[in-house]
Amino acid sequence: MSIRPHRIAVIPGDGIGKEVVPAGLQVLDAAAARFDVPLEYEHFDFASADYWLAHGTMLPDDWFETLRGFDAIYFGAVGWPDVVPDHVSLWGSLIQFRRRFDQYISLRPCRLLPGIPSPLVGRAPGDIDFVVVRENTEGEYSSIGGKIFHDTDREVVVQQTVMTRTGVDRVLRYAFELASRRERRKITSATKSNGITISMPYWDERFAAMGEQFPEVERDQFHIDILAANFVLHPDWFDVVVASNLFGDILSDLGPACTGTIAVAPSANINPDGLFPSLFEPVHGSAPDIAGKGIANPIGQIWCGAMMLDHLGHPDASSAILAAIDTVLERAEPGILTPDVGGGGTTSSLTRAIADAVADAS
Amino acid sequence: MSIRPHRIAVIPGDGIGKEVVPAGLQVLDAAAARFDVPLEYEHFDFASADYWLAHGTMLPDDWFETLRGFDAIYFGAVGWPDVVPDHVSLWGSLIQFRRRFDQYISLRPCRLLPGIPSPLVGRAPGDIDFVVVRENTEGEYSSIGGKIFHDTDREVVVQQTVMTRTGVDRVLRYAFELASRRERRKITSATKSNGITISMPYWDERFAAMGEQFPEVERDQFHIDILAANFVLHPDWFDVVVASNLFGDILSDLGPACTGTIAVAPSANINPDGLFPSLFEPVHGSAPDIAGKGIANPIGQIWCGAMMLDHLGHPDASSAILAAIDTVLERAEPGILTPDVGGGGTTSSLTRAIADAVADAS
Numbered sequence: 001m002s003i004r005p006h007r008i009a010v011i012p013g014d015g016i017g018k019e020v021v022p023a024g025l026q027v028l029d030a031a032a033a034r035f036d037v038p039l040e041y042e043h044f045d046f047a048s049a050d051y052w053l054a055h056g057t058m059l060p061d062d063w064f065e066t067l068r069g070f071d072a073i074y075f076g077a078v079g080w081p082d083v084v085p086d087h088v089s090l091w092g093s094l095i096q097f098r099r100r101f102d103q104y105i106s107l108r109p110c111r112l113l114p115g116i117p118s119p120l121v122g123r124a125p126g127d128i129d130f131v132v133v134r135e136n137t138e139g140e141y142s143s144i145g146g147k148i149f150h151d152t153d154r155e156v157v158v159q160q161t162v163m164t165r166t167g168v169d170r171v172l173r174y175a176f177e178l179a180s181r182r183e184r185r186k187i188t189s190a191t192k193s194n195g196i197t198i199s200m201p202y203w204d205e206r207f208a209a210m211g212e213q214f215p216e217v218e219r220d221q222f223h224i225d226i227l228a229a230n231f232v233l234h235p236d237w238f239d240v241v242v243a244s245n246l247f248g249d250i251l252s253d254l255g256p257a258c259t260g261t262i263a264v265a266p267s268a269n270i271n272p273d274g275l276f277p278s279l280f281e282p283v284h285g286s287a288p289d290i291a292g293k294g295i296a297n298p299i300g301q302i303w304c305g306a307m308m309l310d311h312l313g314h315p316d317a318s319s320a321i322l323a324a325i326d327t328v329l330e331r332a333e334p335g336i337l338t339p340d341v342g343g344g345g346t347t348s349s350l351t352r353a354i355a356d357a358v359a360d361a362s
Numbered sequence: 363m364s365i366r367p368h369r370i371a372v373i374p375g376d377g378i379g380k381e382v383v384p385a386g387l388q389v390l391d392a393a394a395a396r397f398d399v400p401l402e403y404e405h406f407d408f409a410s411a412d413y414w415l416a417h418g419t420m421l422p423d424d425w426f427e428t429l430r431g432f433d434a435i436y437f438g439a440v441g442w443p444d445v446v447p448d449h450v451s452l453w454g455s456l457i458q459f460r461r462r463f464d465q466y467i468s469l470r471p472c473r474l475l476p477g478i479p480s481p482l483v484g485r486a487p488g489d490i491d492f493v494v495v496r497e498n499t500e501g502e503y504s505s506i507g508g509k510i511f512h513d514t515d516r517e518v519v520v521q522q523t524v525m526t527r528t529g530v531d532r533v534l535r536y537a538f539e540l541a542s543r544r545e546r547r548k549i550t551s552a553t554k555s556n557g558i559t560i561s562m563p564y565w566d567e568r569f570a571a572m573g574e575q576f577p578e579v580e581r582d583q584f585h586i587d588i589l590a591a592n593f594v595l596h597p598d599w600f601d602v603v604v605a606s607n608l609f610g611d612i613l614s615d616l617g618p619a620c621t622g623t624i625a626v627a628p629s630a631n632i633n634p635d636g637l638f639p640s641l642f643e644p645v646h647g648s649a650p651d652i653a654g655k656g657i658a659n660p661i662g663q664i665w666c667g668a669m670m671l672d673h674l675g676h677p678d679a680s681s682a683i684l685a686a687i688d689t690v691l692e693r694a695e696p697g698i699l700t701p702d703v704g705g706g707g708t709t710s711s712l713t714r715a716i717a718d719a720v721a722d723a724s
């Protein structure tokens with residue numbers, strides 16, 4: 001093909017990130033070959049504890065200019081608390097990417113996969129299939145606030161939640177558009193306007209206003225407490241769930257937990273305007289306990305590759321990867337699967353099986 | 363007995379509150395008779411939609427003086443959205459009680475009961491038995507904040523989270539003391555200091571400092587996202603869970619959901635200093651859909667009675683009620699149990715069975 005290749009910045013980060021990222025690339029390569037998708041990778045060692053040890057920062061000074069021209073960032077995991085405190089490593093890399101590249105959408109699918117046991121009674125693949133759309137730049141993660149009367153009994157700490165019309169409306173619009181393209185056309189808003197009585201009623205107001213522009217989408221809302229309960233009690237109720245930064249963070253760990261897939265869940269940090277690269281990272285972290293053993297489950301990272309291909313305009317290649325994951329999980333060969341899903345295989349056996357299934361895709 | 367009776371203010375509120383409160387009193391009476399506990403009730407009709415319709419307010423002007431002399435408040439449920447918007451009814455009653463009576467502890471046990479199916483695979487009674495200790499007066503529920511640039515694209519809404527040393531330390535101390543009296547002596551703190559970087563690190567700092575005063579208590583902490591996931595994946599890990607107002611709110615709905623008992627879970631809003639009455643209310647609401655049918659499950663309200671007796675210094679009477687609930691659920695007689703737990707009985711059949719079991723307590 002003669003079209004310009006998609007330029008992908010590859011950042012493995014820490015721990016199992018360094019094992020699952022190469023695995024993910026292997027499957028991406030298979031999909032690229034099978035569907036004629038031109039991909040071009042460039043590898044970076046920053047956003048890692050090793051980089052921090054060598055340079056005393058998580059990122060080089062020119063990271064923004066270095067990365068901004070890429071079409072996407074394929075990211076592993078950052079965090080190695082023995083070397084760098086988490087708030088330093090995360091705020092020094094991942095959160096910078098989200099903010100500076102205005103990746104205002106965090107997208108996290110929650111889908112029960114074949115062969116991955118759900119912790120919920122009586123749920124089978126097909127029963128749970130929703131996506132959490134999380135606001136990813138403002139809200140409860142504002143960093144505005146401070147402390148007064150230090151170290152006395154009068155000590156008071158305040159922190160602001162900040163919601164802007166721009167910030168709220170754009171995530172709501174994205175979620176409604178997504179819902180209107182899905183089969184069930186249903187959207188659920190996470191709120192807490194009965195307790196958090198200034199910012200959350202505003203969220204509700206904007207949700208209702210945006211809803212009027214999408215009459216074809218059925219909408220409801222729950223307070224976050226009962227919504228969390230309903231993820232466990234009625235996960236089949238949900239299709240698209242839209243939430244503020246904090247609520248989305250909670251729901252997008254809880255959702256995968258309910259599908260038993262926290263180790264294999266993907267996420268996308270998206271700048272829908274296309275002004276900056278979007279970033280694709282698995283929900284799991286660097287997993288120091290199993291890092292270096294070659295047994296990390298690569299499915300989260302591979303699934304991220306599928307989300308990235310979809311984002312880059314290759315839905316067929318994306319679907320083929322998802323189908324390949326399903327196929328290999330359905331086969332349930334113990335020698336292939338990694339230990340976390342009951343097998344005796346390795347990162348590489350599972351990766352190879354999925355890559356082969358992608359290569360065979362019709 | 364010649365000791366001064368405990369004076370209890372009884373407030374049924376709305377909907378099924380009016381059905382389960384009398385049921386709860388029936389069981390309290392049985393326990394009082396069996397264990398010689400002198401109880402004296404006074405009934406109030408405020409904090410209800412009926413009162414609001416008649417008076418245009420949720421509470422009389424002198425509610426604070428009227429209630430403050432009581433030893434406890436036995437509360438049903440408030441909320442009837444067809445008549446009063448929830449934020450009006452809740453902030454006009456329940457939240458007032460919590461704040462003005464400085465009920466700074468919200469205590470919510472999460473226990474898998476016999477005969478109540480858990481939505482979690484493979485969990486049996488005994489596997490899940492923890493308590494959420496929630497800060498109940500400050501934090502994310504501050505009501506400080508506002509809006510600027512109304513109705514324009516520049517619209518910005520801010521809301522403060524406020525944590526005081528006094529407020530944080532007293533809930534942590536209560537939770538550590540509770541943990542040190544329990545068998546497992548374990549405490550888990552809910553945090554989000556990796557995302558909410560001013561108030562939550564302060565919470566962590568105070569948690570660590572308080573922990574040094576309780577070396578016998580094992581402590582750990584999780585960010586709220588993974589903590590919520592672990593409620594589903596590893597509910598057996600937890601003993602005492604201490605959390606801010608918002609996080610405690612979420613966890614104390616999610617916890618009961620994991621035990622399948624959201625309709626039968628109790629809660630206590632406690633002023634441990636004994637300066638003001640504490641308030642005991644089930645976690646469920648007024649349940650407009652089943653109100654008036656006589657089929658509401660009274661166990662949440664009855665369990666609240668057990669918590670109240672414990673608070674008033676009658677652990678034997680309290681334990682007898684808990685044991686009676688277990689006994690009746692274990693018997694699992696379909697004619698006795700209410701429909702929500704698979705029976706064909708009524709509020710009154712289930713109440714009578716529990717009251718009888720209390721009367722027979724050894």
Ligand SMILES: CC(C)[C@H](C(=O)O)[C@@H](O)C(=O)O
Nearest residue numbers: 194195223225452457611614
């Ligand atoms: C009704 C609401 C304000 C309240 C809260 O969030 O505190 C409720 O959810 C609860 O947990 O008692």
Ligand SMILES: CC(C)[C@H](C(=O)O)[C@@H](O)C(=O)O
Nearest residue numbers: 090095249252556557585587
């Ligand atoms: C590490 C942390 C700051 C981050 C977040 O809360 O956004 C993580 O939990 C996530 O969801 O990506």
